Amino acid sequence: MNLLRFIEFLRRHLKTVVRLSLAVLALLVVADAVPALVDKHHAHTKLEHLPGFWAAFGFVACVVIVMVSKAFGHAGIMTREDYYDE
Numbered sequence: 001m002n003l004l005r006f007i008e009f010l011r012r013h014l015k016t017v018v019r020l021s022l023a024v025l026a027l028l029v030v031a032d033a034v035p036a037l038v039d040k041h042h043a044h045t046k047l048e049h050l051p052g053f054w055a056a057f058g059f060v061a062c063v064v065i066v067m068v069s070k071a072f073g074h075a076g077i078m079t080r081e082d083y084y085d086e
Helices: 002-012 014-033 053-077
Strands: none
Touching (some): 014 053
């Protein structure tokens, strides 16, 4: 039941959770821009030298996964609720 209370707490304080998440993301992007913290000497591509590249890459990859999953679902994986009643 502790997990349920935690989820309800997060739902009640959704704006605070979103703001805190964005602040942590901003701090990570800033930390990624500091050369003393992140060694980018062995980066494989020029894009990897950009601050926050992996954060943006991960976000775009997540969006693509969700969109492809939804397309699979609408293409036939999802069925009606009364599928077995016939």
